[in-house]
Amino acid sequence: xxxxxxxxxxxxxxxxxxxxxxxxxxxxxxxxxxxxxxxxxxxxxxxxxxxxxxxxxxxxxxxxxxxxxxxxxxxxxxxxxxxxxxxxxxxxxxxxxxxxxxxxxxxxxxxxxxxxxxxxxxxxxxxxxxxxxxxxxxxxxxxxxxxxxxxxxxxxxxxxxxxxxxxxxxxxxxxxxxxxxxxxxxxxxxxxxxxxxxxxxxxxxxxxxxxxxxxxxxxxxxxxxxxxxxxxxxxxxxxxxxxxxxxxxxx
Ligand code: PEP
Numbered sequence: 001x002x003x004x005x006x007x008x009x010x011x012x013x014x015x016x017x018x019x020x021x022x023x024x025x026x027x028x029x030x031x032x033x034x035x036x037x038x039x040x041x042x043x044x045x046x047x048x049x050x051x052x053x054x055x056x057x058x059x060x061x062x063x064x065x066x067x068x069x070x071x072x073x074x075x076x077x078x079x080x081x082x083x084x085x086x087x088x089x090x091x092x093x094x095x096x097x098x099x100x101x102x103x104x105x106x107x108x109x110x111x112x113x114x115x116x117x118x119x120x121x122x123x124x125x126x127x128x129x130x131x132x133x134x135x136x137x138x139x140x141x142x143x144x145x146x147x148x149x150x151x152x153x154x155x156x157x158x159x160x161x162x163x164x165x166x167x168x169x170x171x172x173x174x175x176x177x178x179x180x181x182x183x184x185x186x187x188x189x190x191x192x193x194x195x196x197x198x199x200x201x202x203x204x205x206x207x208x209x210x211x212x213x214x215x216x217x218x219x220x221x222x223x224x225x226x227x228x229x230x231x232x233x234x235x236x237x238x239x240x241x242x243x244x245x246x247x248x249x250x251x
Contacts, residue, residue, distance in 0.1 A: 001204070001205065002205065002206075002207050002229045003035060003036070003037055003207075004035070004036045004037065004207075004223065004229055004230045005036075005037045005038075005039065005163060005207050005209060005229065005230035006036055006037070006038055006039075006219075006230050006231050006233065006246060006247045006249075007038075007039040007040070007041060007062055007090065007092075007124065007209065007230070007231070007232050007233065007237075008038075008039070008040045008041060008233050008234075008236075008237025008238075008243050009041045009062075009064065009092060009095070009211075009232055009233065009234050009237060010040065010041055010042050010043060010046075010064075010237060010238060011043070011064070011097070011234060012043055013043070013238055014042055014043065014046055014238070015045070015046065016045060016046045016048070016049035017049070018046075019042045019046035019049050019050045019053065020049050020050075020052075020053050022238070022240055023040070023050060023053035023054060023059070024053060025240035025241075026040070026059070026240040026243060026244060027053065027054060027057045027059055029240060029241070029244035029247075029248075030058075030059060030243075030244050030247045030248070031057055031058055031059075033058075033244075033247050033248050035250075036230075036247055036248075036249075036250075037058075037060065037230075038058060038059050038060065038247050039059065039060040039061065039062045039089065039090050040054070040059060040060075040061065040062060040237065041061075041062035041063060041064050041090070041092055043064065044063065044064075044078055047061065047063060047083075047086050047088065048086060051086050051087050051088075060089040060090060061086070061087055061088050061089055061090075062088065062089065062090035062091060062092060062124070063078070063083045063088050063090075063091040063092070063121075064091070064092050064095070065078070065091070065092065065093065065095075065098060065112070066078055066079060066080050066083055066091050066093070066112055066115060066116060066121075067079055067112070067115070068108075068111035068112050068114065068115040069115075070115070079115070080115045080116050080118065080119035080121055081119060083116075083119065083121055084119040084120065084121055088121055089121065089122065090121065090122050090123070090124050090163065091112075091116045091121050091122075091123055091124065092123075092124045092126060092165075092232070093109050093112040093113050093116065093123045093124065093125055093126065093150075094106075094109035094112070094113075094125055094126045094127070094146075094150055095126045095167070096126060096128055096167055096169045096172060097172075099126075100169075105149075106145075106146055106148075106149025106150045107149065107153075109125060109149075109150040110149065110150050110151065110152070110153040110154060111153075113125055113150065113151070113154060113158075113162060114153065114154055114158065117154065117158055117161055117162075122161065122162065122163055123162050123163070124162075124163045124164075124165050124209070124232065125147075125150050125151055125162050125163070125164055125165065126165045126167050126211070126232070127143050127146035127147055127150065127164065127165070127166060127167070127190070128143065128146075128166055128167040128168045128169050128171075128172075128211075128212070129142040129143055129168055129169065129170075130142075130169045130170065131169065131170035134168065134170060139168070139186060140185070140186060140189050143166065143186055143189060143190060144189055144190075144193045147164065147190055147193045147194065147197075148193060148197070151164070151194070151197060152197050156197060156198045156199055156202065157198075157202075159194060159197040159198035159202065159206075160194075160198040160199070160202030160203070160205060160206060162206065163206070163207045163208075163209060163230075164190055164194070164206060164207070164208045164209065165208075165209040165210075165211050165232040166183065166186050166187055166190060166208060166209070166210055166211070167210075167211035167212050167232060168182075168186075168212050170212075171211075171212025171213050172211065172212050172213070172234065173213070173234055173235060174212075174213060175213050176212075176213060177212055177213045177214065177215075177218050177222075178210070178212055180221045180222050180224065180225050180228075181225075183210045183222055183225060183228055184225035184226065184227055184228065187208045187210070187225065187227035187228055188227050190208050190227075191203050191204075191206070191208060191227055194206055207229035207230055208227055208228065208229050208230075209228075209229060209230040209231055209232045210222050210228050210230075210231055210232070211231060211232030211233065211234070213234075213235075214231040214232075214233045214236060214246060215236050215242075215246070216236070216242060216245035216246055216249075219231060219246050219249040220249045220250075223249055231246065233246055
């Protein structure tokens, strides 16, 4: 019902030539991974090289952000139309680094997600609590509010077409992973909020990824949870062998 999705977020890493080399190594390693969808999100300048490198393979292309306007005087921004023209299938929106460092809010995240959906690109909408919010017992409420704010404005049909990524901020790039039970608890809450926004049938179809120091040795445990439908992988996606081991978590 929800085919697992493992997506690699390269962040601000890899030139176009480095992207070509990484994908030449990665594509044959993951092409036989039955029943798992794989995507990579290179930085914008490497997207065209990456599109050529994954052409004809099952690896899908993702972008790391987009602007909500289709075109115009928005220096430095990239539109959904541009990404669609490159063959981009997914776009990450509201990553915690965008929220913390570049001023993204639930409202702007929702606008980005809506623009992606209009261009037939699936937004991967990121949510997640800070360490302070977790330690003060507010993780579930914070994440629920982010889902309502970032996905609610898309309407019931739109909310049913997104991918969610639960990425606790304290687990991103820290080597500290949420336990499988912690991830499942939050994912179940996210699905329940999606049920309010999109109806239970649509909510049951939405994939909810876990992100935060996912590695070959912890992915299987996370994926065993009923509401963990894949992973958004940062650091471990920058090396072909390591990322392929994450993708092939069933083997
Ligand atoms: C991310 O940035 O989306 C992420 C999950 O990073 P890492 O896997 O390095 O923690």
